Amino acid sequence: MGKSQEIFREGEKYIPGGVNSPVRAFQSIGSTPPFIKKGDKAVLWDEDGNSYIDFVCSWGPMILGHNHPKVYESVVNAAKNGLSFGASTEVEVEMAKLIVSMVPSVEMVRMVNSGTEAVMSAIRAARGYTKRDKIIKFDGCYHGHSDGLLVAAGSGVMTAGVPDSAGVPGSVTRDTLTAPYNHLEEVKDHMKRRGEEIAAVVVEPVAGNMGVVLPKPGFLEGLRKLCDAYDAVLIFDEVITGFRLAPGGAQEYFHVLPDLTTMGKIIGAGMPVGAYGGKREIMEMVAPLGPVYQAGTLSGNPVAMAAGFAQLCILKEHPEYYQKLNETSDAFFQEIEKITAQSGKVCQVNHIGSLGSIFFTGEEVFDYARAKTADTQAFARYARYMISHGIYVAPSQFEAMFLSLAHTKEQLDRTLCLAREGFSSGF
Numbered sequence: 417m418g419k420s421q422e423i424f425r426e427g428e429k430y431i432p433g434g435v436n437s438p439v440r441a442f443q444s445i446g447s448t449p450p451f452i453k454k455g456d457k458a459v460l461w462d463e464d465g466n467s468y469i470d471f472v473c474s475w476g477p478m479i480l481g482h483n484h485p486k487v488y489e490s491v492v493n494a495a496k497n498g499l500s501f502g503a504s505t506e507v508e509v510e511m512a513k514l515i516v517s518m519v520p521s522v523e524m525v526r527m528v529n530s531g532t533e534a535v536m537s538a539i540r541a542a543r544g545y546t547k548r549d550k551i552i553k554f555d556g557c558y559h560g561h562s563d564g565l566l567v568a569a570g571s572g573v574m575t576a577g578v579p580d581s582a583g584v585p586g587s588v589t590r591d592t593l594t595a596p597y598n599h600l601e602e603v604k605d606h607m608k609r610r611g612e613e614i615a616a617v618v619v620e621p622v623a624g625n626m627g628v629v630l631p632k633p634g635f636l637e638g639l640r641k642l643c644d645a646y647d648a649v650l651i652f653d654e655v656i657t658g659f660r661l662a663p664g665g666a667q668e669y670f671h672v673l674p675d676l677t678t679m680g681k682i683i684g685a686g687m688p689v690g691a692y693g694g695k696r697e698i699m700e701m702v703a704p705l706g707p708v709y710q711a712g713t714l715s716g717n718p719v720a721m722a723a724g725f726a727q728l729c730i731l732k733e734h735p736e737y738y739q740k741l742n743e744t745s746d747a748f749f750q751e752i753e754k755i756t757a758q759s760g761k762v763c764q765v766n767h768i769g770s771l772g773s774i775f776f777t778g779e780e781v782f783d784y785a786r787a788k789t790a791d792t793q794a795f796a797r798y799a800r801y802m803i804s805h806g807i808y809v810a811p812s813q814f815e816a817m818f819l820s821l822a823h824t825k826e827q828l829d830r831t832l833c834l835a836r837e838g839f840s841s842g843f
């Protein structure tokens with residue numbers, strides 16, 4: 417038994433499933449996880465001394481790669497002054513200013529500690545602002561694990577959401593309506609039926625939690641129009657796309673502006689950080705200015721802010737990085753597409769910018785129903801093959817592959833070479 421496996425077995429005695437977030441258990445690929453000891457640039461090392469080219473990048477935050485010297489230095493310097501005061505620090509104001517300068521629709525922003533908290537709070541602000549209760553979310557979009565968002569996919573005629581997790585009361589999900597991703601008609605139906613009750617439509621502008629699913633042309637624009645027509649708040653959950661597709665996220669990339677934006681992952685550079693922001697008149701509803709209560713003992717923590725601020729500064733100063741990253745990633749995923757096609761395996765490669773996924777299905781994947789046609793056993797064989805050959809891909813068919821600015825041409829070529837061997841040998 418390797419050291420990772422030993423630690424995992426020990427962990428299982430004290431932590432549910434041995435992990436602090438379920439996907440890390442590697443259950444869906446029928447395997448056990450390597451325990452990571454350290455990371456540098458695009459490489460991870462596990463407790464057994466194996467190294468991996470990292471395509472998870474902490475699920476997105478490490479867009480500059482691991483252990484970036486400027487981020488590291490900023491964190492160490494902040495830590496020297498103390499870890500937390502529960503009082504305001506200057507870096508919080510600098511951070512807010514920086515976010516407002518980068519994200520087109522954001523005029524004011526509040527820091528929180530996770531993406532979950534960001535979306536939960538944005539929805540509360542939207543409800544407080546509109547004085548309405550219902551929200552619309554899309555099947556297969558993930559917005560963190562707050563009660564009201566753990567809702568199973570419904571059918572078009574359903575007017576109330578059904579809990580997707582034990583422990584979530586039906587009374588909480590009753591106000592969450594669902595629609596399939598990319599199906600504007602169903603949103604229109606909801607709006608026609610009960611537009612006056614709908615506080616917000618929340619959407620991942622590029623879905624990244626059912627694998628990568630792109631919005632069809634007109635989908636985001638259509639949501640914008642519907643929200644305008646019914647005075648509902650449009651919330652873009654940019655926890656993955658924010659600062660990734662462009663300095664200003666998906667809203668800059670697609671030129672569609674939401675009313676509220678939720679952020680996480682890249683904004684903390686690997687520290688536990690989230691944020692929500694948007695139109696001034698909505699954000700002014702939040703306490704202490706307004707009646708919508710939201711707080712956090714460690715929100716805006718100076719060490720976390722130091723990490724995120726350093727990373728965002730670098731990204732803002734170098735808009736050309738995005739062109740480079742997106743071009744490199746395009747070429748990479750196009751090559752993956754060729755490899756899968758030549759192997760005769762039925763696969764769909766969805767990608768945009770530095771996000772992509774390989775669906776093991778013959779169906780074009782534009783919603784959750786299509787994503788679920790994927791052969792997860794075939795995916796599991798592929799993922800186990802890649803990981804055992806030193807390529808750390810997400811251990812689930814329904815997660816994205818993330819590229820970073822630290823991935824070198826040699827590392828990407830090596831990955832393609834292994835993928836070619838794997839796909840042609842059938843893993």
Ligand SMILES: *Cc1c(COP(=O)(O)O)cnc(C)c1O
Pocket residue numbers: 529530531532533535558559560561620624625653654655656680681690
């Ligand atoms: C990861 C994620 C969240 C939840 O963020 P946590 O920091 O894990 O709570 C919310 N929305 C989207 C789109 C995400 O990808």
